[in-house]
């Protein structure tokens with residue numbers, strides 16, 4: 302999908318632009334569906350149910366489910382500690398990012414329990430200019446616990462009790478008031494079972510497959526921002542800006558840490574217009590350097606199929622601080 306087509310200005314090319322844009326609005330069937338819920342709350346069952354219901358629509362869309370098992374990752378290993386969990390989220394996010402460039406409905410079947418992570422997935426959908434929704438399996442803790450134990454008793458993979466409890470405690474419920482949790486389709490597998498003819502499931506399928514009216518565009522398709530539409534001619538400049546900006550932030554953190562005598566940096570300002578840094582522990586310079594490298598690499602990879610690199614220093618700084626807060630913060 303090309304959004305930089307708008308830069309063409311010769312009359313004979315303008316028509317091509319119109320045709321491609323109208324195709325985009327009328328036949329768009331790409332979507333990102335984020336399934337979320339407590340551990341063992343019926344998410345995979347819901348994802349399978351949704352995929353099956355979607356495949357029964359005309360014309361049959363291509364549906365792809367991305368989950369932990371696609372990467373042969375076991376639950377207990379993936380959620381053993383914060384580092385493993387962050388790795389898992391990174392792997393799933395990269396796979397989603399790669400998959401969104403294809404013509405299909407992508408379902409992410411994972412806990413997706415962190416608000417900030419759902420926001421990142423929403424950003425990927427927005428950069429791709431596709432529709433997006435969240436499906437929440439709303440199940441009470443006791444039922445999840447019982448299902449997990451039953452699964453274990455049947456000899457199927459299940460969560461260890463401590464990991465289960467920890468995941469339950471840290472779950473951040475979706476809220477349809479947030480852009481990244483909207484539209485929100487609520488399923489209640491414990492109360493109502495999981496059925497593709499349930500009202501919420503039918504609503505989700507309708508939303509995902511409804512043809513878009515090119516004039517009224519009555520189904521919400523996320524629009525890439527001006528930044529994501531910018532032609533990517535200045536990639537080298539952006540990389541330079543990114544390198545410089547992240548170096549400045551790294552230096553500012555080292556300095557702030559030395560002022561804080563190695564203590565945590567809670568809500569420390571790194572400059573006007575930059576989010577405050579909120580790091581719960583002391584971070585060594587090698588670790589900061591490693592995070593900086595990873596951030597630049599991730600941003601570069603994302604820019605190949607998603608949003609372009611930020612072109613100004615302040616945007617790069619904001620993105621890097623957000624990234625550090627997510628990687629090093631307490632949440």
Ligand SMILES: Nc1ncnc2c1ncn2[C@@H]1O[C@H](COP(=O)(O)OP(=O)(O)OP(=O)(O)O)[C@@H](O)[C@H]1O
Nearest residue numbers: 340341342343344345346347448452490491494495
């Ligand atoms: N509506 C339901 N009624 C009874 N049991 C259910 C229901 N939905 C799911 N289960 C049981 O819960 C277990 C977990 O289901 P499922 O794999 O769909 O959950 P999940 O949220 O994807 O789990 P995980 O967090 O491990 O990915 C299964 O053993 C299944 O039998």
